[in-house]
Amino acid sequence: MAAEAVAAVKKGTEADASFQPRIVAFCCNFCAYAAADLAGSMRLNYPPNARVIRLPCSGKIEILYLLRAIEDGADGVMVMGCLDGDCHFLNGNYRAKKRVAAAKKLLEEVGIEPERVEMYNLSSAMASKFAEMIADMTEKVRRLGPSPLGTGVAK
Amino acid sequence: MIVGERKSVTEILEMTKGYDRIFVAGCGTCVTVCLAGGEKEVSVLSSLLKINGKKQGHEVKVVEGTIERQCEREWVGEMKDKVRDAEAVLSMACGIGVQLVAEMYPEKPVLPALNTTLMGFPTQHAIWLENCRACGDCILHLTGGICPVTRCAKQLMNGPCGGSQNGKCEVDSQTDCAWALIYYKLKAMDRLDWMSKIQPPKRWDIAGHSGPRKTVKEEEVVP
Ligand code: SF4
Ligand code: SF4
Numbered sequence: 001m002a003a004e005a006v007a008a009v010k011k012g013t014e015a016d017a018s019f020q021p022r023i024v025a026f027c028c029n030f031c032a033y034a035a036a037d038l039a040g041s042m043r044l045n046y047p048p049n050a051r052v053i054r055l056p057c058s059g060k061i062e063i064l065y066l067l068r069a070i071e072d073g074a075d076g077v078m079v080m081g082c083l084d085g086d087c088h089f090l091n092g093n094y095r096a097k098k099r100v101a102a103a104k105k106l107l108e109e110v111g112i113e114p115e116r117v118e119m120y121n122l123s124s125a126m127a128s129k130f131a132e133m134i135a136d137m138t139e140k141v142r143r144l145g146p147s148p149l150g151t152g153v154a155k
Numbered sequence: 156m157i158v159g160e161r162k163s164v165t166e167i168l169e170m171t172k173g174y175d176r177i178f179v180a181g182c183g184t185c186v187t188v189c190l191a192g193g194e195k196e197v198s199v200l201s202s203l204l205k206i207n208g209k210k211q212g213h214e215v216k217v218v219e220g221t222i223e224r225q226c227e228r229e230w231v232g233e234m235k236d237k238v239r240d241a242e243a244v245l246s247m248a249c250g251i252g253v254q255l256v257a258e259m260y261p262e263k264p265v266l267p268a269l270n271t272t273l274m275g276f277p278t279q280h281a282i283w284l285e286n287c288r289a290c291g292d293c294i295l296h297l298t299g300g301i302c303p304v305t306r307c308a309k310q311l312m313n314g315p316c317g318g319s320q321n322g323k324c325e326v327d328s329q330t331d332c333a334w335a336l337i338y339y340k341l342k343a344m345d346r347l348d349w350m351s352k353i354q355p356p357k358r359w360d361i362a363g364h365s366g367p368r369k370t371v372k373e374e375e376v377v378p
Binding site: 062063064067068070071106107109110111112148149 | 163164165168195198199202203205206207209210
């Protein structure tokens with residue numbers, strides 16, 4: 001892609017529809033992963049861009065995991081946890097939210113768009129919401145364009 | 156414990172500018188427990204340095220290593236290979252550790268990644284309160300175990316001052332008045348008589364106001 005095109009995409013003025021962002025989705029076991037499972041059983045369609053990694057709880061997310069994903073070339077990273085107040089481990093999702101916010105700040109300081117990392121909340125019954133969220137993030141990252149570190153995400 | 160917090164990444168990037176081989180050195184004691192400069196924080200900072208390098212199109216070689224303590228020669232000696240291979244050492248220890256590493260490897264730039272903020276204990280997970288300023292002449296036995304040198308804004312030895320309001324300090328309404336704390340503590344202990352004893356002025360010379368202090372345990376010093 002030409003440099004000007006990348007710049008245009010970054011400004012969010014247009015998204016390159018052919019760009020397939022690589023997204024890492026950290027999913028908590030009890031809500032997000034269960035919702036993903038249900039989405040599969042229901043044969044829901046959603047973009048194939050997200051690679052799901054299961055966490056025992058979204059509270060297990062570490063700032064380091066988010067940074068490493070970006071460092072290794074992911075274009076976007078999602079942390080998906082239970083709904084506010086509904087965490088299986090009471091407050092893991094609140095911890096996750098704070099860490100996502102902290103990681104965004106750190107990334108901004110090294111010149112990476114903070115929007116490449118986002119937190120999402122859903123319940124285990126929200127299969128279609130899961131599909132929507134993946135689509136939403138895929139679209140957001142598509143608008144941002146490829147990560148400046150885009151060397152290909154770890155398989 | 157000694158508590159520190161990481162400097163802003165922007166400040167660290169400024170400090171490390173121009174170095175392509177950096178050893179990020181953690182300390183496994185106080186700053187690990189206060190979540191500022193242990194193994195985990197070393198990994199986070201290293202990742203940020205690498206992301207920043209890659210973004211600018213050049214690979215920064217970052218080596219991570221956390222030793223037990225950066226304030227003791229034996230441990231700092233163990234870092235020698237990693238120090239030798241690096242252009243600069245980015246130490247995540249408190250100021251004491253940074254200084255010892257700098258002293259032991261005089262040919263290398265040793266950069267502080269943390270600000271050393273206080274000596275204290277956590278009041279809850281991830282919040283630390285300053286408790287001691289190492290004044291050199293502890294008076295906790297007279298104050299119910301609450302330190303006025305640290306916790307009274309005026310460092311009064313015979314408090315409270317006239318500004319103590321509903322248990323809060325006049326300097327900052329969010330901060331407990333140390334002398335109110337002392338009063339209630341002594342009252343509960345039935346030792347309010349300790350408070351009516353006038354304390355003589357403190358010796359500030361031994362509190363660090365006349366240059367660096369030295370502690371010697373004579374019988375253990377190797378001749
Ligand atoms: S009186 Fe001095 S030594 Fe004792 S806790 Fe306070 S500052 Fe520390
Ligand atoms: S209000 Fe209490 S803590 Fe504050 S300066 Fe006065 S005596 Fe010290």
